[in-house]
Amino acid sequence: MKLSDLKKGERGKIVALNLKGALKKRFQEMGILPGEEVLVERVAPLGDPVEIYIKGYHLSLRMEEAEGIEVEVLK
């Protein structure tokens, strides 16, 4: 399952990052790493981007990038 599939209020655990190059590195450096828990806080009014809560802070990113982040849903 991908991060982009999670709905508002759902939690997930990051399994893998299917991204490339500088972008992948940037996400890793911001703490988006396998094993981390994420919470989808909300989707922006125009449908994109999304806001997530991870490692104790709020981050916004686009659906397109969220598609590259593989998660498993947490209950």
Next chain:
Amino acid sequence: MREIKIAVVGNPNTGKSTLINALAKARLQVGNWPGVTVEKKEATLKVGDYTLAFVDLPGAYSLSPFSLEEKIARDYLFTERPDVILCVVDSTNLERNLYFVIQLMELEIPLVLALNLFDEAQKLGYQIDIPLLERLLGVKAIPTIATRGEGIEELKSAIVEVYLQNKIPNRLSYGEDLEEAIDRVRLQLLTLNPQLEASLLYKGLLIKLLEGDQELISRLNLKFNPEEIKKYLQHIEKVHGEDIESYLTDLRYGLATGVVRQVLHKPEIRKITFTERVDRVLLNRYLGIPIFLLMMWLLFKVAFDVANPYVDFVDETINGPIMKWANVGLEFLEAPEWLNSLLLHGILAGVGIVFSFLPVIGVIMLLITFLESSGYMARAAFLMDRLMRSFGVQGKSFIPMLLGFGCNVPSVYATRVLEQERERKLTIFLVPFMSCGARLPVYVVFVSAFFVEASGTILFSLYVLGIGTAILLGIFLHKLIYRGKSSPFIMELPPYRLPTFRDLRVHTWMKLRHFVIKAGTWILAINVVIWVLLNLPWKPNNPEESYLGKTGALLAPIFKPLGFGDWASTASLLAGSLAKEVVVSTMAQIYASEEERAQEETLNLIEDLKGIVFNFGAKTKEAVYNLISTMGIATLQVEEPEEAKGLIVKLQEHFTPLSALSFMIFVLLYWPCFVYGIAVRAELGSFKLYLQAILIHTLVAWLVSLLFYQVGRILGF
């Protein structure tokens, strides 16, 4: 006296600039969103026998830069080698901040951590074992609250202390393979560059060589053997089954997480924060955008309603008592007539009117400063990203645009947070459509002359029209010239914060100062030139026969279809291409010269001073009433209709409401000012984009005004 060079770095928005302001009594730009500081700035402080020279650097998440401002931080650290690094850490997010700290430790320079935002960490119930943190990393760590100046003294002594002891942070072990590879690179460099000191071959640099950060390496002038380095690299990548960059990130995060696990104690249950509750409303799926628009409307309404009485006050004071006494003084000195005319009609009328708008510009600046410090800017970027993407830029571009409502010039610099050159250029190109403070004078006089009832709505509509035009032109240019995909939007949303009174005061003034200085220097100079053009050939029978009048009349037909093809407004627009304040100051001069100044009444200085004070009181009362009625608490009708003043009467003679609107639209959109041009050159290296902007913006302005005026006429306005 020794100077200690201190680089101040850290993740974005952790309070670096605020901390330097507190340390060195500086006035660096601060704001509550990531990416406020975009270039290095210095501030110094004397402590005992030492001069501490702080260098404020843009925030960075790592030493592998993603955007222009991050590059500035990296370059400084690698090429300047400061004496001490002061890393400002967000105590509420220790783990991600320590990732960066661990990279800094690789530089092998004495390191002090300011555990800033300590108040917020305490509020969240975090407990940090500071002595243990210091021991694990081999650094000094001081808890600080930059906004309240807490921890400042301790920080100063810590800096001097690590400097004197030359306290190099612990060298954490990166695992056998990597350490071996690093050692081999070191050996290779020592052999190939025998002149090099061993201490300059620190871990961070050697890792950069392994990572192959070409851009940085090429600047360091080192001889090395890329083939061999590649061999070490391949070895590591094979053993760990990961590319070196991912491996390094994992490794450093592993270290950071390990440290955090030992030193940080968090409460079991996470409480919903104030910020999260506010965002449920402000970023609500349905309410988010309406609330944004409502806030903007309120911003302009409040600015106009509160400041307008003071605009009248300054105007009445300058054109009343000051003008009168200046005249008396000049007559007493037996000044020649031309000097009298230059000083009174040229400079005092022209510059005076610009000064009279400082209250309204000031209020706008205050409100923008408030928005900047509140944390809403990042939210605005979040709300607008989708829309901005339609022309190939990202949500972060919206921040420079919002800042543009104050002044377009800082917006040009603020685009450094954007990752791509193309996005930066396009954003810079569109910024002038954001209506800056210099355009307000035009709107305010015209609104006062024609639309007093609907002031807020008219102003708001103009600003929205500016944004709308930017978006449409953006889409068009994106399809045509600036093709390409916007860069990914990755932005931290900071907590909402209440601005400190000091920050509001200092940063409002810093913004306003720009306008005051400009008005007192080269707006004044332009006014002198205009006065000359308005009075040559010497003493024209009426102003229309002056050089300015003739030029205006020559070009006036261009503006006929827009509804204001008279020579005076044309001449004002021409002059206003240098700076938009000049539009009204030129009008003021032209109309002042048309008008025979009435013979002054009694001369009584005491009475006049009393009058000024009394008038100020009356205007303040009016401002308060306006504010109350804006807030909807009561609809208070303020006093008798005022007697219309010189310029306003003249405008009512020369314009209809429709042509006035058309004129305002033209002023909003046409010809970006010269200072903007200078900023463009500074950022992009040439005037090319400025020249393009002049052409295209003026054309767009003409077309939009034409459309507006003609449609309005057909509809019978």
